[in-house]
């Protein structure tokens with residue numbers, strides 16, 4: 001679904017049916033320790049860009065709303081882990097690279 005910022009995000013949910021104005025981030029909603037989410041946070045959220053850059057099926061994202069320096073602003077902070085290696089992924093846009101290692105072991109059939 002398209003966020004208020006205009007990006008496609010699989011975690012954004014909105015319901016405007018019959019005058020409703022329900023919007024939620026279903027990624028931030030998974031974290032009960034997160035500060036309150038508001039739709040304006042989608043504007044600078046790294047998740048849509050991250051998902052375009054890395055479509056790995058093993059990548060799991062966690063997100064929470066945190067205060068920025070000085071405590072005046074808020075932003076969505078994202079962390080990632082890999083279900084294949086069970087390790088944290090410090091750079092989710094690039095991934096952990098472990099899947100690429102196994103791709104290197106594949107052999108293409110030789111031409112007859």
Ligand code: SF4
Pocket residue numbers: 003009010011012013024025026027028041042043045046047048063076
């Ligand atoms: S805050 Fe980020 S993850 Fe959540 S709906 Fe908006 S763009 Fe998607």
